[in-house]
Amino acid sequence: MFHPDLDDSLYNSATRYEPTEPDTMDTQPTLATERLLLRPFQITDAARVQLLAGNPNVATMTSNIPHPYADGEAENWIAAHADDWQRGSAAIYAVCLRSSTELIGAVGLMNIHDGDAELGYWVGEPYWGQGFASEAVDALLGFALTSIELSRIHAHHFARNPASGKVLKNAGLRRIGRHMPGTENNPTTEEVVLYEYLVAGD
Numbered sequence: 001m002f003h004p005d006l007d008d009s010l011y012n013s014a015t016r017y018e019p020t021e022p023d024t025m026d027t028q029p030t031l032a033t034e035r036l037l038l039r040p041f042q043i044t045d046a047a048r049v050q051l052l053a054g055n056p057n058v059a060t061m062t063s064n065i066p067h068p069y070a071d072g073e074a075e076n077w078i079a080a081h082a083d084d085w086q087r088g089s090a091a092i093y094a095v096c097l098r099s100s101t102e103l104i105g106a107v108g109l110m111n112i113h114d115g116d117a118e119l120g121y122w123v124g125e126p127y128w129g130q131g132f133a134s135e136a137v138d139a140l141l142g143f144a145l146t147s148i149e150l151s152r153i154h155a156h157h158f159a160r161n162p163a164s165g166k167v168l169k170n171a172g173l174r175r176i177g178r179h180m181p182g183t184e185n186n187p188t189t190e191e192v193v194l195y196e197y198l199v200a201g202d
């Protein structure tokens with residue numbers, strides 16, 4: 001198990017994750033913060049995912065949420081998570097309110113390979129502006145940096161979405177540059193801003 005020296009901005013008392021079940025790599029654990037539960041997605045979440053992520057105000061702020069969000073796409077996305085976890089290639093979590101267990105978004109590490117992982121997240125529009133994205137990201141990173149062998153975490157956001165950049169900076173990621181649209185590293189039509197976190201000791 002990997003135990004790097006954690007930066008306070010990545011792992012602090014306000015958002016420290018609490019495993020709610022034994023922490024083994026065979027079973028994806030549920031994580032808890034003061035206001036949130038992060039748990040594996042279930043197929044029964046599909047309708048809720050389609051409703052929240054299918055909102056154009058959410059989907060158009062990301063590079064990988066389809067819009068329109070067709071029937072069946074949420075089910076297919078969720079169905080792949082268990083195999084991705086077992087292979088060690090991704091850790092995707094449903095973000096739920098601890099008080100009601102209501103699903104409000106998603107957070108995950110994707111494309112995990114050779115110590116490198118991509119961070120992504122979204123929160124449903126009714127829950128914007130309440131700090132839920134930062135709380136979920138902090139919890140996931142606190143778990144990942146103590147349980148997954150990582151040397152680098154990277155993320156990006158569209159330049160027109162500075163709020164996402166604020167979440168990343170608050171979590172301890174460092175802005176490292178931009179990719180202009182239509183380039184080899186950015187096939188989208190949008191300018192993207194790049195961030196990374198290098199794990200201490202690497």
